[in-house]
Amino acid sequence: MNPTLFFLPGWGLGRGPLLATAEAVGGTIIDLPGYHETPLIADFFAAADAIAERLPAGANLAGWSLGAQLALAVAARHPEKVGKLLLVAGTASFVQRAAWPHAMPSATLAEFAAAVAADPAAMLPRFVGAFNRGDRRAKAVSRELLELAERRPPADVLATGLDWLREVDLRGLAPQLAMPTLLLHGGADPLMPLAAGEALAALIPGARLVVFADCAHAPFLSRPADFNAALSRFLHD
Numbered sequence: 001m002n003p004t005l006f007f008l009p010g011w012g013l014g015r016g017p018l019l020a021t022a023e024a025v026g027g028t029i030i031d032l033p034g035y036h037e038t039p040l041i042a043d044f045f046a047a048a049d050a051i052a053e054r055l056p057a058g059a060n061l062a063g064w065s066l067g068a069q070l071a072l073a074v075a076a077r078h079p080e081k082v083g084k085l086l087l088v089a090g091t092a093s094f095v096q097r098a099a100w101p102h103a104m105p106s107a108t109l110a111e112f113a114a115a116v117a118a119d120p121a122a123m124l125p126r127f128v129g130a131f132n133r134g135d136r137r138a139k140a141v142s143r144e145l146l147e148l149a150e151r152r153p154p155a156d157v158l159a160t161g162l163d164w165l166r167e168v169d170l171r172g173l174a175p176q177l178a179m180p181t182l183l184l185h186g187g188a189d190p191l192m193p194l195a196a197g198e199a200l201a202a203l204i205p206g207a208r209l210v211v212f213a214d215c216a217h218a219p220f221l222s223r224p225a226d227f228n229a230a231l232s233r234f235l236h237d
Contacts, residue, residue: 003083005060005235006030008051008067010089011161012124014150018064021220024228025235030054032067034157035150044164048073055081060235062086065192065217066161069094069168075181076173085181086231089189089217091196092174092203094165102196106166113162120152134188135216144221174203181207182234184227186215208234 005027007018014036015029022029033047034040041047052074055061061082063071068090075082096103116123128145132138152158181204185197194211201209210230212219220227 003056003059004028005062005086005231006055008032008061008063008070009035010065010067011165012127012153012158013145013148014153016148016150017145017218017221019148021224021228021231024224025231027062032070032161034160035153040157040160042160042163044070044168045073045077047164048077052078052081057081058083060084060086062088062231063090064088064220065090066094066165069164069170072170072177073168073173075179076170076176079176079178082179084235085177085179086234087181087183087200088220089185089192089197090183090200091192092170092200093168093196094192097169100169100171100199102193102199104191109162109166113159113166116158116162117155120155120158124149124152131189131191131217133190133216134214135186135218135222136214137222138216141216141218141221145218171203174200175205177204177207180234180237182230183207183209184219184230185209185211186217186219186222187211187213188215189217191217 007029031038061071068087075085093100095106129142132142183201201207215222
């Protein structure tokens with residue numbers, strides 16, 4: 001029997017969007033710091049270490065978006081805790097840096113963070129709509145995500161996640177990964193461009209990349225059957 005699969009959600013929406021996927025594959029969701037009863041941790045790597053403490057040895061670990069960045073950090077810093085690693089819409093750096101153009105300009109993220117601080121209730125639906133552009137089921141997936149999203153977390157939790165997205169660069173950790181790693185990426189993802197997934201896969205020794213054409217940032221909702229099949233194949237290889 002394969003170890004349990006643990007999922008780390010993305011920024012702002014909580015565990016709701018991943019519940020059906022987790023149920024379909026027998027997975028368990030670990031809340032990010034600050035969500036539900038989990039204490040907020042300001043430092044990204046301290047947060048990754050706290051997540052590692054909650055995992056049994058050799059667990060299968062998956063993360064979506066910001067959760068994928070945390071999952072990568074957990075696997076690199078605590079390799080004994082991760083048997084297989086699954087990165088959904090993952091990237092090494094959310095913002096553009098030298099030699100990493102496949103990302104959001106820092107100024108754009110700063111504008112978004114300011115808008116979230118001013119009116120988070122208005123910005124979260126816009127955020128969801130924006131990251132589904134290009135998906136063949138964009139309207140339906142956006143509506144489903146907003147219906148599944150949990151109660152908006154406190155402002156400091158949202159701000160901390162955006163700080164992580166601005167500051168974290170995992171290019172130095174990615175080549176240290178030695179466990180089987182699968183990247184699942186939407187071919188039309190406007191938030192984490194496919195080029196970022198390809199570049200990240202190239203950094204991770206032996207990593208495999210599966211691309212879902214005409215999908216944006218949430219392929220597990222846009223093409224759930226295909227997504228779950230790819231995930232299950234990876235877990236049972």
